Amino acid sequence: MSQDLSAVQKKPVGRLAPSPTGFLHLGHARSFLLAWWDARSRGGRVVLRIEDLDRERCKPQFVDAARADIEWLGLDWDGEVLVQSRDLAPYERACEDLIERDLAYPCVCTRAEIAALSAPHASDGEQRYSGACRGKWRTPAEARAATGREPGLRLAAPDGPVRIVDRLRGELEFDVQREVGDFLIRRRDGAMAYQLAVVVDDARQGVDTVVRGEDLAPSAARQALLHARLNLPRPSYAHVGLVVDEHGERLAKRRGDLALAELRAAGVDPRAVAGWAARSVGVSCGERPRAQELLPHFGLGPAAAAPAKLSAADLEALRRST
């Protein structure tokens, strides 16, 4: 019982983790507001992390825009901003550790070779890997010497279901081996994979509470395997429903008209965005609350698991809120 009490008393640490591969849109704004409200309303901390390991797609102007968007929404963060690309050593160390303990192995397969071998895709579009290189070489150096190719690195995923507990959805099960197979933790071009970096960073930033879109729920299972292999604590998850238009279509990143940078430039009132995001999870506090003003009213309940509709009328109301 005393253990339960200490768990209740511990203040959560949440995170905002934009990936600067494009401008953030209203879907991101909602996820960030919910994550911030969830941690802050319980007296917790919020850290900011720039997930910019994909050097080809990440651009400095998107980093600047993301920070400006977050500030515009009225959200703040604690401590230093962690920019993933600035120091790759923590990720390299995790990879070395996994290789040394035979939990990860080098893979020299090209994308085309993998595509030729496997048809099915996981629900989030990740292609399944057949395990062709499993057991062939222990270290990247061995694989390189044997093939003349630069290898990537894959985590050996066990057979059978991986369970995660979601605060909104209860127990979720994913068969990682069947859905994606042994997955990449370092790409062949040397770039660290999202899954590995997130696990390493959540641990070193002390993040124990993750609120994000449900499209990332399958990732939680892959991350759970990494948490277990690296002996790192697993955060609690709440995967919120995605924002859809009135036809039920997901908001895509390309939709320029929904970019926060564009709404900001048009003089839209960020409090109208906060009001919409709060109402989308059944929390009400006037039409145009400041993010801060929502805190006493906020609670993340099962309603947040449903898709959040952004109708043309909602969008029009936001645009008129100048």
Ligand SMILES: [Zn+2]
């Ligand atoms: Zn391979």
